[in-house]
Amino acid sequence: MIRHMLRDDDLTHAEQLEVLDLAARLKRDPFAARPLENGKTVAVIFDKTSTRTRISFAVGVSDMGGYPLLMDSQSSQLGGKESIEDTSKVMSRMVETIVWRTFAQANVEEMAAHASVPVINALTDDFHPCQILADLQTIREQKGELRGLTATYLGDAANNMGHSYLLGFATAGMNIRVACPEGYQPREDIVADAKRIAATTGGSVEIFTDASASVQGADVIITDTWVSMGQESEKAERVATFGEYRVTGELMAQAKSDAIFMHCLPAYREYEVAPEVIDGPQSVVWDEAENRIHAQKALMVWLLAKSQAA
Ligand code: CP
Numbered sequence: 001m002i003r004h005m006l007r008d009d010d011l012t013h014a015e016q017l018e019v020l021d022l023a024a025r026l027k028r029d030p031f032a033a034r035p036l037e038n039g040k041t042v043a044v045i046f047d048k049t050s051t052r053t054r055i056s057f058a059v060g061v062s063d064m065g066g067y068p069l070l071m072d073s074q075s076s077q078l079g080g081k082e083s084i085e086d087t088s089k090v091m092s093r094m095v096e097t098i099v100w101r102t103f104a105q106a107n108v109e110e111m112a113a114h115a116s117v118p119v120i121n122a123l124t125d126d127f128h129p130c131q132i133l134a135d136l137q138t139i140r141e142q143k144g145e146l147r148g149l150t151a152t153y154l155g156d157a158a159n160n161m162g163h164s165y166l167l168g169f170a171t172a173g174m175n176i177r178v179a180c181p182e183g184y185q186p187r188e189d190i191v192a193d194a195k196r197i198a199a200t201t202g203g204s205v206e207i208f209t210d211a212s213a214s215v216q217g218a219d220v221i222i223t224d225t226w227v228s229m230g231q232e233s234e235k236a237e238r239v240a241t242f243g244e245y246r247v248t249g250e251l252m253a254q255a256k257s258d259a260i261f262m263h264c265l266p267a268y269r270e271y272e273v274a275p276e277v278i279d280g281p282q283s284v285v286w287d288e289a290e291n292r293i294h295a296q297k298a299l300m301v302w303l304l305a306k307s308q309a310a
Pocket residue numbers: 049050051052053054123131264265266
């Protein structure tokens with residue numbers, strides 16, 4: 001069976017730990033795993049803009065001995081010109097792995113349904129599982145064991161990051177809290193999935209509207225932009241709605257004294273996070289960004305190995 005990474009619960013608790021252990025090893029020894037030796041190709045397709053994802057996949061594939069083919073839908077036949085099914089069948093004959101940042105989650109699912117190589121979701125409107133692996137790697141580095149830690153994500157809990165934190169952190173056995181205004185709550189089916197997973201890993205899931213209540217005793221405080229890619233026309237309304245979820249020094253002070261601050265970036269210091277927090281001593285955002293490379297390399301190595309073993 002070909003293994004894909006389309007949403008965070010595509011890995012079990014044990015599998016997620018295998019990937020995270022490998023990510024830690026690859027951080028210590030970047031050239032330890034080279035399944036793409038001799039320039040085997042990984043296609044990395046972008047339908048939305050990117051800095052970290054683009055660079056980290058390019059560097060990661062190169063570290064693994066391969067060639068990163070960076071593409072976009074405008075300059076290829078994707079994007080309504082050729083079907084995802086036909087594209088998937090053609091690409092499967094030519095590349096080792098397909099990585100895709102796109103809008104609808106259904107797009108990556110369709111790609112995977114017809115692929116004979118692993119497909120990795122590099123962000124959709126619904127999930128960003130590569131980011132969550134990097135975040136978990138960063139939290140492990142800071143705190144050791146993931147199980148039993150409490151993380152609070154504040155802001156737009158209906159976006160890709162909100163959904164991925166619910167699934168990915170529940171898989172890790174963490175207590176995941178989200179704090180958001182009415183109307184920006186996570187999808188009910190995803191909350192239900194996260195709760196079902198948490199019941200098997202010893203984690204928990206809680207949804208708050210009160211920002212202050214949500215951060216009490218938390219080990220990790222996280223936020224994301226209030227205006228995701230594709231939502232630019234809603235900016236004024238969102239900025240007016242999310243104000244009380246801004247992560248300030250005052251809010252951080254209500255979490256544990258050794259709490260860390262995380263943000264997937266890009267960050268907007270005038271909105272979701274105050275400069276004193278993101279640029280302060282509790283922030284681990286630069287480690288978090290670097291870990292995209294190590295976590296994604298581990299994911300690619302793991303998916304290729306599992307897909308070949310099948
Ligand atoms: N965090 C993240 O995915 O960043 P980019 O949009 O720059 O890739």
